[in-house]
Amino acid sequence: MPTLRRRLYLTRPELIPEPTHVRYHIFSVLTWPLVLELPVAGTKIRHKTEPVENLKWRLVRSSAVMRGRPFSWGGLGDLAGSTDPFPSNRGASPADSGPRGLLPEFSLKDKVVVVSGGAQGLGLVQAEALLEAGATVHVFDRQPEPGPGSKYHRVAQRAAEELNRTLVYHRVDVREGVDDLNRIAREIADRHGSLDGLIAAAGIQQETSALEYTAADADRMLGVNVTGVLMTAQAVARQMVRLRIPGSIALIASMSGTVANRGLLCPVYNASKAAVVQLARNLASEWGAHGIRVNTLSPGYIVTDMVRALLEKFPEREAEWPRQNMLGKLSAPEDYRGAAVFLLSDASRFMTGADLRIDGGHAAW
Structure with missing residues (x-):
């Protein structure tokens, strides 16, 4: 997986079945249907932004994907200079629509x-x-x-x-x-x-x-x-x-x-x-x-x-x-x-x- 050097902007946590982790939707930097998953124990996020290298993290597939566009880790690419592989938000799952996720x-x-x-x-x-x-x-x-x-x-x-x-x-x-x-x-x-x-x-x-x-x-x-x-x-x-x-x-x-x-x-x-x-x-x-x-x-x-x-x-x-x-x-x-x-x-x-x-x-x- 490529090294991510840019800051990720994090939203409110999403409740998930695993009680040991918390997931944050990624937006602004990424418009792909991905979620940042952080271990609860030992993880402190002091601000709404945090350098990725300071966190124990992994990217996981979101609960839904763009219509007709299968998810692929190979499409992640290097964020420095990469373009969005999903240029249109039409047909996006409501759970992932909008910059901070849907209401x-x-x-x-x-x-x-x-x-x-x-x-x-x-x-x-x-x-x-x-x-x-x-x-x-x-x-x-x-x-x-x-x-x-x-x-x-x-x-x-x-x-x-x-x-x-x-x-x-x-x-x-x-x-x-x-x-x-x-x-x-x-x-x-x-x-x-x-x-x-x-x-x-x-x-x-x-x-x-x-x-x-x-x-x-x-x-x-x-x-x-x-x-x-x-x-x-x-x-x-x-x-x-x-x-x-x-x-x-x-x-x-x-x-x-x-x-x-x-x-x-x-x-x-x-x-x-x-x-x-x-x-x-x-x-x-x-x-x-x-x-x-x-x-x-x-x-x-x-x-x-x-x-x-x-x-x-x-x-x-x-x-x-x-x-x-x-x-x-x-x-x-x-x-x-x-x-x-x-x-x-x-x-x-x-x-x-x-x-x-x-x-x-x-x-x-």
């Missing part, structure tokens, strides 16, 4: 969270963000578990190999499998002794004019987007109440619950998302006494694989939709990573019955 309120360490509709799209991206924040994540989805080569498989592999976290898949239909929802939620709570959060992202879309909508299609839409959301939230909340655990529930709504989308014929979908916003307010009022917070997240247009196929079918929308918001662009699922962590963590601990709208200013016009 502890955003940590989801030791939390157990369910994400419905988490096999793909927005749900999967948010599930990965929760894993990075320290949570154990259980995914509910009606599709068979995606196999090797899928985006889900990549996230599951990264969770195990890089993040040292657990991602578990459960095949369940939120509309038809109410008994399964309750059974699985209880199994999760019993397995971990806790169930702390939910992101209810399962939902469907259908573009049909109001004059042509069938009763069967409307029942299916409302069954998944409203009843399915309620049943999922109910199953999770029952375990929170049973175990007396204050928790946080985030229901994925949409800006379409606030506005009528220009040129988009989705009357029942829009109504279902408005219902989700109102549902959250009522659940928040009922479950607040148990310490359970319930909020909604209302995204704008998101370019998922499904939307990308729609834009290929209607190419004029790719030019028109960005002009309908104040930022002049469409969002990506990654734009909602921070919102997921915020809503499920203590960072939003005094927030309930609220709608967090992230739509590029679309609904503000």
Whole structure:
């Protein structure tokens, strides 16, 4: 290992399982995901800075690494004149973000969270963000578990190999499998002794004019987007109440619950998302006494694989939709990573019955 001659700036100690050591996140000099580990016995740090050669120390890998960039001691190099091998902080684990590490309120360490509709799209991206924040994540989805080569498989592999976290898949239909929802939620709570959060992202879309909508299609839409959301939230909340655990529930709504989308014929979908916003307010009022917070997240247009196929079918929308918001662009699922962590963590601990709208200013016009 190269000799380090420059001063290291140390933050507050991080609690770790080994009682004989204390770890300090390194910042300013290093932006790599490393931690300085010092023996507690015989070590005194008189100031916030200390020459490295005066300390008995070793560098250890942090609890998380930069997304997609495997850790390597060979990349450490000589600090004198070396450049940062991770030039962008985009995709960094929340635990290592920022010059002094992220506020502890955003940590989801030791939390157990369910994400419905988490096999793909927005749900999967948010599930990965929760894993990075320290949570154990259980995914509910009606599709068979995606196999090797899928985006889900990549996230599951990264969770195990890089993040040292657990991602578990459960095949369940939120509309038809109410008994399964309750059974699985209880199994999760019993397995971990806790169930702390939910992101209810399962939902469907259908573009049909109001004059042509069938009763069967409307029942299916409302069954998944409203009843399915309620049943999922109910199953999770029952375990929170049973175990007396204050928790946080985030229901994925949409800006379409606030506005009528220009040129988009989705009357029942829009109504279902408005219902989700109102549902959250009522659940928040009922479950607040148990310490359970319930909020909604209302995204704008998101370019998922499904939307990308729609834009290929209607190419004029790719030019028109960005002009309908104040930022002049469409969002990506990654734009909602921070919102997921915020809503499920203590960072939003005094927030309930609220709608967090992230739509590029679309609904503000």
